Amino acid sequence: MMDLSRSNNERYDKAMLQRDTDPRAGVMPDAYHCAVTWGIPFDYGGMTSAMLRRSRAFVSEGGQDVDILTFDYQSDYLDIACELEVSGELLPGMKLRNLWDELRSLPDVVLSAAVSAPRVNGEYLAIAPEEGETETFSGKFRRRVRYGKSRDDVLQIDYLRTDGSVYASDRRDLVERGTEGGRLICLCNSAGEPVAAWNQMWPLYLYWLDTVVAGRETFMIIDSKTTANFLTRYRRPNVITMHLVHNSHMAAGAKPPFGQLSSVRRYTFERLELFDAVIFLTAAQRKDVNEVYGAVKSTGVVPNSTELVPFDPNEDRAPGVGVMLASLNARKRVQHAIGAIASAREAGTDCSLTIFGEGPHRDRLDRLVQASRMNSHVCMPGFSEAARQHLWAASFTLLTSTTEGLPLVLLEAMSGGCLPIAYDIPYGPADLIDDGVNGFLVEAGDESALARRVAEVVSLSPERSRAMRQAARETAERFSDSAVTRQWAGEMRIAMDRKLESNVAASLVTSP
16 A cells, blocks of 8 residues: 555654654554544444544554544534543544534535536435524534425435535435435535535545545544445545454354344445455454455454553452443343343342443333332443443443444453453353353353352352452453554554555556
8 A cells, every 4th residue: 555655764764763752653554543433422332432442542552643533413523522532532632523514614625626426316406494494503504404294204404504505415305306215415615506416425425535534644444334334435545444343243143154144234244355454353253254255365353452440359349249331222132131130139149230321222121120120229320421430340240242242341341350241142252251260151141040140259259259350350451452552553564565565466457
């Protein structure tokens, strides 16, 4: 990849000069680094948490600034960035950037570089003020929306600059006005006149990425599966795209490696060769993918990292106190954790569980707690910035998911000496837990066995409890920010060499 005109001597001289002034110099390739995700919600989960932690480590351990690129529309991204800075999730050297916020302020000279599709169907018609609802934020124009018969029937969105001019338009009723069908995306100049148009959204996304990259040598880590779909189309000689697969690629309940592929992963996994690197969190998942897809040359393994918090194996902690961090959704299967605590208590074990998280299953889980008469023993306080502090102080944590990648929550728990009790699912738990040594593995879906392991943790002798908690901590230490950042640097250099070879080969083929 990259600038072939720069000699190895030039790179070496620059690296030596930097190393004299910054011990982080040379740890990572010197380039523009960015992380790509769809968006950052208020109550973000493990994937976003891992992405933010990795980006902080690139700054603190690797000496490289990192931009976080997002594509969802939110009116308050500046507020989100401020909250992340206050909470320590964004460090100096990290910047949160959003497609819509930046398109709004692009000058005409940059907008004029956008290239329309060769053939575009439909006609651009801005929404008249009386035809739609105009949204404002802090007294400034944001969007104008035209609805059909209901508010669920969005027919057009015009994105507005502060002066009220349209900078982008998304029309969805091309075939017959007033009836959803067909799509027209327009990018507009400062006068609100279209300068480029497409019948799909992804060309607009790629145009913005080009304005962000601005021709620089770039390492782009693609975290979300949503963005991975359209980034299979982003091939630039100066950009190394690295798709990090945060979760299992298998459908829920499917047995790897030849079981059913998750429907939301299918498009990307049928095109893995279009990324410069595909990174998995565990060697087991990489092996399964290579077995099915024919040993894709660009695959690698880099785990999540975790914070190493102060830890004393001799510190007293209530043996029956459990803490769980999980989204309240179908994949996390939190009802199994509630059932296990109820069963353990029924068998005479004095235990409790606090579950931090929110999600669509909140109401049904509340009803389950009520029906199980666990109100005094199972607590669900929702999302909390203090959740990890509670996790580190707990005796045990439960992981009951149907699938994972490398569960960050297990590493976080083990860092503080909190013992994990986890279903043995693909992928992750078995890569971290040595059953009976630093935690417990349970056959996936076996609530009764889960309850028995809770009882076993509560009844551990002080000596065995200390030994297991120390072993859990030692496991977490293998996943420090420093160690994982260096693994990332290694995969980047491998991908860079592979890209260089590919670029040289392509130039030889096209040479007269």
